[in-house]
Amino acid sequence: MAKHSAISAQPSARPGEQGATLAFLAVLFATIFLPLMAIAVDLPRLIWLRSQMQAAADAAAEAGAVYGVDVDYWQSTGNLRHSPAAVNAWAHRVFAEQVTNANLRQYTPTLTGISLQTSDNAVTVIAEAQIRILIPAITPPITIHVTSTSQSRAGANR
Numbered sequence: 001m002a003k004h005s006a007i008s009a010q011p012s013a014r015p016g017e018q019g020a021t022l023a024f025l026a027v028l029f030a031t032i033f034l035p036l037m038a039i040a041v042d043l044p045r046l047i048w049l050r051s052q053m054q055a056a057a058d059a060a061a062e063a064g065a066v067y068g069v070d071v072d073y074w075q076s077t078g079n080l081r082h083s084p085a086a087v088n089a090w091a092h093r094v095f096a097e098q099v100t101n102a103n104l105r106q107y108t109p110t111l112t113g114i115s116l117q118t119s120d121n122a123v124t125v126i127a128e129a130q131i132r133i134l135i136p137a138i139t140p141p142i143t144i145h146v147t148s149t150s151q152s153r154a155g156a157n158r
Helices: 020-067 071-077 084-101
Strands: 110-117 122-131 142-151
Touching: 020 084, 020 110, 020 122, 020 142, 084 110, 084 122
Parallel strands: none
Antiparallel strands: 110 122, 122 142
């Protein structure tokens, strides 16, 4: 009769190596998979926030350029000129409306600059928002900056 050797389903562990696989997987999970999962969640949020902020800045610049025109000056001289106070007021108003409509308050959006280029009747708006990623308690926030410029044209419909 032939001798049959028993085949073990589990490899024999050397002394002191039991549980090494579990420790290795825990380190692998903590250093590679956890950050990748966080990026998979946070990257779409970053892209979405940037697009929403860009839309709000575009709307604010357009409002400042169109509704910030000094109508009395334009009617009396035929030349286009902006009222800085009106540009500022309209840009802030429309930016605030856009931010509220897009539910961006949690990202602390801020209109950080409005400039008026009188040579070409353009209004430039700069805005920013902050977003916390990965583990909010230990990672610093990321600031997203957007810029938009809109130019007024003589005879444009208001």
